[in-house]
Amino acid sequence: MTKTNFFSKKNLLIKTIALIFMLSFFLPFSNIANADTPTKISTETTTNDVGPNLSAKYAISMDLKTGEVIYSKNADAKAYPASLTKLMTALLFAEHANKTDEITFTKEASIQPPYSLHSNWPGVSITVGQKMSGEDVMKALLMFSANDAAYMIADYVGGNSKNFANMMNEEAKKLGMKDTHFVTANGLQDADHYTTAYDLAILLKAAFANPWVKETMETKNSSIMINGKRVDLVNRNELLGKDGNIAGKTGTTNDAGNCLASVYNRDGREILGIILFSNDMHTPDNRYKDMEAMMNYSYSAKPEVFIKSGQSIKDVTLKYKLFGFFGPTKEITVPVTVDQDVMMYNNKFNKNHTDITFNSNGDSAWKASSKDSLDLTLVSGQYKTTVKGSIGISKFDLIKANIFVYLGVLVGIALIVLIILFIIRTINKRRSRRSRYSSYSNYRRRY
Incomplete structure (x- = not known):
């Protein structure tokens, strides 16, 4: 082997090793999961309370389609529901019975106080063991808010009131x-x-959303049969049919005060509202005024900038393999930024309950660094939407974070190459010496 050929092969070997190393570093990298659950990102906003001045202690309005909270007042504070409870009773009844079912008037139903089927109409009575149609019981429950109808349902669906309470929960x-x-x-x-x-x-x-419950809540006037006698019912929701009010349920007790649940439809948009403890039972009933004021506000309210585009939300930690496909697993903490103005309604509920989450979807830091944009998930209660964001990291950042490791690897590779070359050169020298010695021996034998 000539000196020129030796150094030519040496240069080729070095270039080949360097190319392999660079390809293994810059080819698409393997996916390493960040976590099984999304990384929670808290938001900081300047949201202030706005909206109507309600007498109710607790109130909320919500877009029926999206679940987005439009207005709130102590919406997540503990309160008593009074007869708004019957919305749950009605839902379970609709899910476990039919309009044509015969529902028995039970002993527990018979001991319920007014408003009740057995005590509110002179000359009309019902005794334990007698039956009513499921359709009439539902009307009595939601239109008249009959307390005994609720326990007819509880005993029919749950077997007894305790089992039914467990079903409710x-x-x-x-x-x-x-x-x-x-x-x-x-x-x-x-x-x-x-x-x-x-x-x-x-x-x-x-x-x-339940057709039977919806139909009954929307009914303003109807009649039912109690022990063979017709009783005319008027829905106790005084706002029904006015200014877009299409359904509702009233409730009143001493501790709960006057309460109201309503669904509105104005120009095709449906908004629901809850008013709790509008006032106590011994003062003029304010729940209807509160509901109208809240709905007028809700239909005029517009989403505002909740988080500004370019705002860094929170640092998140991503995992990655040091050399893409191989090497030890490392972590790096990087900022996540929203790349659009996030629009939401200005209320305290959204301020206190909104999170933006980033899920790596199994992407390593290498792969995440190559994406121009990310889908972030905004959640506020049961409202959920997607917003665009980006992650503050590049491949250069990852290289810089591990520069000494990579330099050490390069030095190690260089040393290995030099050792290999030294061994090859030593072997070649020995072969050359043997070849010269053999030639010399052959020459002496000839002469």
Whole structure:
């Protein structure tokens, strides 16, 4: 081997090793999961309370389609629901019975106080064991708010009121009513029977989505049969049919005050509202004025800039392999930024309950660094939407974060190459010497 050929092969070997190293570094990198759950990002806003001045202690309005909270007042504070409880009773009844079912008037139903089927119409009575159609029981429950109708349903659906209360709580959990606990089927006062305005908004949304419940809540006048006698009912929701009010449910107890749940439809847009403890039972009833004021505000309210474009939300931690496909797993903390103005309604509920989450979807820091934009998930209660964002990291940042490791690797590779070359050169020298010695020996034998 000539000296020129030796150094030519040496240069080729060095270039080949360097090319392999660079390709392994810059080819698409493997996916390393950041976490099984999204990284929670808290928001900081300058949201102030705005909206109508209501006498109600607790109130909320919500877009029925999206679930976005438009107005709130103590919407996540503990409150008593009174007969708004019957929305849950009606929902379970609709899910487990039919209009044509025969519902028995039970002993527990017979001991319920007014307003009740057995005590509110002179000359009309119903006794234990007699039956009514499911359709009439639902009307009595939602239009007249009959306390005994609720226990007819509880005994029919649950077997007894205790089992039915358990069903109510299971359904509440399933719907996402996190701050609710039911004890009674009709909402009569119990210290352990409580909810929030927000949870009731969730319940109203679910109940109104049920065709049977919706149809009954929308009915202003109807009649039912009690023990063979006709009784005319007028929906106790005084706003029904006015200014877009298409459905509702009233409720009143000493501890809960005057309460109202309503659904509105104006120009095709549906908004629901909950008013709790508008005032006590011994003062003029303000719940209807409160509801109208809240709805007028809600239909005129517009989303505002909640988070400005370019705002850094929170640092998140991503994992990655040091050399893309191989090497030890490392972590790097980087900022996530929203790349659009995030628009939401100006209220305290949104301020206190809004999170933006970033889920790497299994992407490593290498892959995330190559994306121009990311989908961030905004969640406020049960409202969810996607906003655009970006991650503050580049491949150069990852290289810089590990520069000494990479330099050490390069030095190591260079040393290995030099050692290999030294060995090759030593072997070649020995072969050359043997070749010269053999030639010399052959020459001496000839001469």
